């Protein structure tokens with residue numbers, strides 16, 4: 035990790051300790067967002083990481099963004115940083131647009147969204163499902179067949195929904211005529227595609243999962259040291275120790291994969307295999323870590339009052355968002371099958 | 387250095403050149419029929435001549451300085467060479483222990499005379515080593531070894547029995563762990579490593595056959611064998627420290643992930659023909675995890691290159707990697723529907739059989755997975 039990134043991560047961690055402690059997270063549950071933390075992150079200047087400075091972003095690479103997301107995941111931070119920086123911010127910047135200030139989110143059009151040219155601009159009608167943090171976003175960047183539409187608060191009606199962790203996942207009923215200033219046409223050599231967007235979203239979720247996994251592990255280690263049964267801390271039982279070690283292994287593997295994938299995105303042309311692999315192992319980790327963390331906590335961990343749920347419900351939610359293990363495995367499997375016997379090793383090592 | 391500060395490694399471009407060289411050499415060896423691809427070849431593939439050809443190219447003892455016959459190329463260069471050899475299923479068993487642990491151990495703890503005596507031969511692929519640690523009553527609890535070393539004029543006399551000594555019947559020396567002082571409250575004190583040169587009339591080596599009937603490891607009876615002072619490795623009494631300092635190297639390498647890779651690769655063409663959507667996802671799950679495990683193993687090599695001894699990280703690689711090696715087998719077995727048969731004319735069937743029959747060793751050799759998770763638990767502060 036570069037010194038710059040390390041310093042950034044330390045500052046973000048400090049902000050999280052102050053503003054995303056257990057009480058703050060509990061207060062933000064069920065769709066509430068952490069406005070104070072967001073303000074602090076804006077102050078630090080990380081909310082548009084990976085977006086070039088000349089386009090209004092904070093600069094930095096994907097590795098730095100992923101490092102910050104890991105910390106936010108650890109603190110169950112109720113802020114749309116992944117959506118603002120890696121998704122909406124990058125979509126706008128990749129069109130050469132200057133990113134607006136404030137929290138943002140992003141979506142991809144499906145068959146339910148129709149567009150039509152009119153004199154006054156581009157008419158957009160239809161629905162966008164389960165848009166993360168839409169209710170808190172000042173803008174929604176919509177990837178629509180290669181171009182990017184920027185929706186403002188007045189351009190849609192919103193039906194609130196949440197994921198397993200209570201984070202906002204809202205349905206939008208769009209009915210707007212967008213002026214040219216809200217429609218970004220991509221340049222000829224644009225890197226924009228639905229696949230690239232989904233890949234960035236998957237990497238972001240995987241990074242958040244690594245953070246949540248670390249937190250679940252840390253809670254389990256602490257609890258195992260405190261809880262006594264049969265006259266000693268349960269951490270003294272080898273079965274419990276082996277559970278904890280298995281959790282640590284899964285988290286370390288997922289963390290290594292996410293950070294190696296971020297490095298691949300920053301340095302290599304083709305990082306598809308890396309990102310897919312990172313999302314697959316992060317998803318595998320989520321299942322193992324959440325279930326063992328609960329096992330070690332016993333009944334108390336299964337309560338609303340206990341903070342373990344903030345991490346485990348996020349692990350369960352995020353593993354299914356932006357493509358679950360099976361979806362990304364299939365992507366990898368197809369690549370492997372078409373590479374064949376002779377091509378599998380070059381595929382794995384990213385070499386020819 | 388804590389567990390969580392492990393950093394990903396991007397291999398330098400010059401290593402691509404090295405990789406391409408190794409790959410071209412292996413393609414030539416395979417197509418000329420000089421070697422054949424099998425699983426778990428770092429255990430089972432003993433081929434003197436192939437080791438010598440690798441030695442000629444400078445691909446053994448890469449960690450040694452030039453004056454001892456090596457190239458001082460570093461841990462990452464060695465990583466690239468070994469992973470290419472393993473992925474190709476090449477027969478590397480003959481020099482494996484010497485290259486991976488005995489050589490580096492000699493380099494770190496040996497005298498100049500010892501280094502001159504052994505390292506150039508190791509690097510040429512001509513001098514092979516065995517590891518004499520386990521005993522009939524000593525497995526996971528290595529500090530309990532009973533082989534005794536007693537001081538005599540000019541050296542030591544060793545008596546005891548070692549078991550599971552891989553390749554001892556063909557090795558030129560065995561690094562032997564023995565107790566040289568009575569046991570005290572500090573169970574790790576009083577152990578010493580000796581270089582026992584082989585063959586020796588006072589050393590009886592008897593095969594212990596694997597369940598496949600293969601002769602891989604041995605019982606080695608040391609019957610009052612004389613070891614001169616010049617063949618004590620390191621300081622008498624610091625054997626424990628020396629043995630454990632090799633663990634990061636011994637446990638983190640790509641061989642802890644790739645033992646069954648040749649099977650997975652071979653299965654690709656078969657499954658591309660016979661598989662469906664569901665099988666693509668199951669193959670991808672394995673491929674994704676393998677990609678991640680390789681990155682983790684590479685990250686540990688990065689730390690070794692920087693001079694650290696990341697033993698806990700290595701334990702994680704070995705625990706996850708060796709369990710994964712069997713997941714590969716099960717995935718191929720269930721998706722291909724090929725019946726494993728060592729005598730089959732079908733390569734996939736044969737390789738599947740080989741892998742299954744070698745699988746019990748994956749999670750035992752070099753420290754069992756239960757012990758490895760104990761190492762990790764200790765790092766977490768709960769042991």
Ligand SMILES: Cc1cc2nc3c(=O)[nH]c(=O)nc-3n(C[C@H](O)[C@H](O)[C@H](O)COP(=O)(O)OP(=O)(O)OC[C@H]3O[C@@H](n4cnc5c(N)ncnc54)[C@H](O)[C@@H]3O)c2cc1C
Nearest residue numbers: 517518519520525526550551552747750751752753754756
């Ligand atoms: C293919 C192969 C090659 C080998 N080559 C060599 C070699 O070249 N040189 C050499 O010296 N040795 C060699 N070994 C031996 C190897 O190091 C031992 O098998 C290993 O250390 C385990 O010892 P053991 O087999 O005696 O099992 P044991 O230690 O008896 O263990 C049996 C079972 O008990 C479990 N167990 C033991 N202690 C604990 C504990 N504290 N907590 C929880 N569970 C525990 C183990 O995990 C295992 O499941 C080789 C082994 C194999 C399989």
